[in-house]
Amino acid sequence: QDANPNCTAVDSDKTYDYVIIGSGPGGMVTADRLSEAGHSVLLIEKGPLSSGRWNGTMKPTWLEGTNLTRFDVPGLFNQIWADSSGVACEDLDVMAGCVLGGGAAVNSALWWKPHPRDWDLNFPEGWKNKDMQTHVDKVWQRIPGTYIPSRDGKLYLQQGFETLSKGLEAAGFKYVVPNDHPDQKNHTYGHSTFFLENAERHGPLATYLVSAAKREKFSLWTNTNARRLVRTGGHVTGVELQCAKQGSIGPGYSGVVKLTPGTGRVIVSAGTMGSAKLLMRSGIGPEDSLNIVKNSEIDGPTMISSDQWIKLPVGYNLNDHVGTDIQIAHPDVVFYDFYGAWDNPIPADVDSYLKNRSGMLAQVAPNLGPMFWQTIEGSDGIVRHIQWQARVEGRTNTSMTITQYIGTGTTSRGRMNILGNLNTRVQTPPYLRDAGDKEAVIQGIDYIRGVFSKIQNLTWIAPRENQTTSAFVNLIPATPGSRGSNHWTGSCTIGTDDGRAGGKAVVDLDTKVYGTDNVFVVDASIFPGMITGNPTAAIIAVAERASERILALKAGTS
Numbered sequence: 001q002d003a004n005p006n007c008t009a010v011d012s013d014k015t016y017d018y019v020i021i022g023s024g025p026g027g028m029v030t031a032d033r034l035s036e037a038g039h040s041v042l043l044i045e046k047g048p049l050s051s052g053r054w055n056g057t058m059k060p061t062w063l064e065g066t067n068l069t070r071f072d073v074p075g076l077f078n079q080i081w082a083d084s085s086g087v088a089c090e091d092l093d094v095m096a097g098c099v100l101g102g103g104a105a106v107n108s109a110l111w112w113k114p115h116p117r118d119w120d121l122n123f124p125e126g127w128k129n130k131d132m133q134t135h136v137d138k139v140w141q142r143i144p145g146t147y148i149p150s151r152d153g154k155l156y157l158q159q160g161f162e163t164l165s166k167g168l169e170a171a172g173f174k175y176v177v178p179n180d181h182p183d184q185k186n187h188t189y190g191h192s193t194f195f196l197e198n199a200e201r202h203g204p205l206a207t208y209l210v211s212a213a214k215r216e217k218f219s220l221w222t223n224t225n226a227r228r229l230v231r232t233g234g235h236v237t238g239v240e241l242q243c244a245k246q247g248s249i250g251p252g253y254s255g256v257v258k259l260t261p262g263t264g265r266v267i268v269s270a271g272t273m274g275s276a277k278l279l280m281r282s283g284i285g286p287e288d289s290l291n292i293v294k295n296s297e298i299d300g301p302t303m304i305s306s307d308q309w310i311k312l313p314v315g316y317n318l319n320d321h322v323g324t325d326i327q328i329a330h331p332d333v334v335f336y337d338f339y340g341a342w343d344n345p346i347p348a349d350v351d352s353y354l355k356n357r358s359g360m361l362a363q364v365a366p367n368l369g370p371m372f373w374q375t376i377e378g379s380d381g382i383v384r385h386i387q388w389q390a391r392v393e394g395r396t397n398t399s400m401t402i403t404q405y406i407g408t409g410t411t412s413r414g415r416m417n418i419l420g421n422l423n424t425r426v427q428t429p430p431y432l433r434d435a436g437d438k439e440a441v442i443q444g445i446d447y448i449r450g451v452f453s454k455i456q457n458l459t460w461i462a463p464r465e466n467q468t469t470s471a472f473v474n475l476i477p478a479t480p481g482s483r484g485s486n487h488w489t490g491s492c493t494i495g496t497d498d499g500r501a502g503g504k505a506v507v508d509l510d511t512k513v514y515g516t517d518n519v520f521v522v523d524a525s526i527f528p529g530m531i532t533g534n535p536t537a538a539i540i541a542v543a544e545r546a547s548e549r550i551l552a553l554k555a556g557t558s
């Protein structure tokens with residue numbers, strides 16, 4: 001890999017106050033806040049450039065000559081499902097973005113102000129709703145989001161939205177502008193809200209990373225894979241880097257990058273799978289995982305010796321929204337072929353988008369909405385939140401698929417692990433392991449079947465009209481392929497219950513890895529439990545809070 005002519009050796013004289021590994025929502029925000037405080041910051045990303053704003057180049061022919069890429073145009077956001085090569089992480093068994101921006105470059109840009117319960121139910125002291133409000137406000141000042149992306153102020157092909165809304169209204173669901181009322185997530189519905197601006201992908205790539213990059217003491221290295229932390233006991237002195245395989249399309253770095261002696265710190269923001277993997281390769285994790293690394297061909301000979309291992313439950317407490325798709329058809333619903341827009345877009349739609357940032361291609365594929373919410377109290381006494389996410393896509397041209405996510409309140413957890421080839425895999429999927437979670441799925445679907453069955457001319461595709469909900473739910477495997485939502489959290493859980501002493505936590509309340517004095521984890525992996533909606537906004541708020549706590553923490557404090 002390092003024979004790549006674009007691979008530059010790290011300057012071993014140069015040191016950095018902070019080395020941040022991974023440029024997803026967690027990494028970008030932390031890079032901005034730590035550089036803003038005057039520190040020298042190096043942000044390392046193993047993937048290539050993505051958005052046009054960052055000189056990315058991946059695009060269909062009709063975008064040639066513009067500074068836009070596949071990552072920027074909302075109508076192309078589902079291209080990740082048609083062609084993910086060079087974009088999705090190759091070392092994971094689940095979908096995640098390995099490009100500049102991580103998931104925030106490839107996702108559907110759904111953008112929800114967190115429900116107060118997201119913090120209060122899941123997070124430890126110091127991270128409750130009252131502690132998070134200023135951070136959420138800061139995020140919203142920079143990234144307000146919109147539910148009307150098209151610059152002409154119109155929403156297009158809303159027949160699907162209107163059909164389902166009629167049924168919801170009749171059943172007493174109340175229309176809300178979701179981010180004006182983040183706490184109203186029961187019997188409410190609304191439009192999908194996105195982190196778009198000027199009908200382009202916006203979010204942290206267009207805000208936090210932009211302000212970080214303007215600072216003199218900030219550096220960004222893409223196509224550069226962090227292999228492991230170089231440490232003695234709990235103190236890290238550098239990070240071993242190698243040019244990523246994808247580095248053949250752009251310059252990357254190899255060698256050991258050093259931290260400022262004494263005070264330098266590492267922030268691991270490589271995502272739920274990536275952060276866990278990096279810690280394991282650095283001798284931090286459960287013993288069985290560390291033995292896999294030790295016995296591996298690639299890392300075995302160079303792995304830190306076992307007397308230096310820090311035994312923590314990395315990879316456990318894995319979570320994801322458990323997703324269940326139901327499907328209906330209605331003669332009024334109108335499908336738009338966003339996938340076809342890659343090779344054969346409708347010329348008038350291209351024109352309208354390129355000239356005015358308006359029309360169908362300004363809307364996120366595959367025409368999402370309505371979103372609606374309900375809570376279910378299970379026989380175990382736990383209230384679980386459900387978010388329903390509808391889209392115009394399915395078996396026929398008049399179908400809609402509606403995904404049910406069970407969020408706050410879920411109790412099932414899984415585990416991810418590293419393999420001998422150093423890829424990761426979901427060893428125990430977190431879906432429906434507890435009866436209470438399954439009960440909520442079934443009750444939620446039963447209820448919505450009742451609601452939609454009152455819509456005239458609506459037909460059921462899944463579940464079938466004569467199928468019981470529990471038979472339907474039981475037929476869908478509890479695997480990432482069938483239930484996955486790409487909202488992975490939890491492998492490096494935050495908490496006061498130190499994992500070295502049998503607790504669940506990998507990082508303390510300052511997001512510092514137990515047993516180390518200068519390693520922090522800031523990304524979705526520290527979430528203790530699942531939140532109500534799609535997680536990007538909450539991850540950014542968490543990174544704001546973490547940055548504040550990291551900056552307040554004196555170097556060397558353990």
Ligand SMILES: Cc1cc2nc3c(=O)[nH]c(=O)nc-3n(C[C@H](O)[C@H](O)[C@H](O)COP(=O)(O)OP(=O)(O)OC[C@H]3O[C@@H](n4cnc5c(N)ncnc54)[C@H](O)[C@@H]3O)c2cc1C
Nearest residue numbers: 022024026046098102103107109110226271274523524536
């Ligand atoms: C297809 C898809 C659609 C989604 N849709 C939505 C949505 O609409 N709304 C929403 O809120 N959420 C959505 N999500 C989820 C959301 O994008 C993720 O939860 C979020 O991006 C996670 O942020 P993170 O910072 O934890 O990690 P990530 O975004 O995964 O970023 C981690 C980064 O670290 C890099 N990295 C990993 N290992 C290394 C290493 N060893 N060295 C250097 N770099 C490394 C990766 O390349 C990546 O860029 C979606 C996710 C996917 C995959």
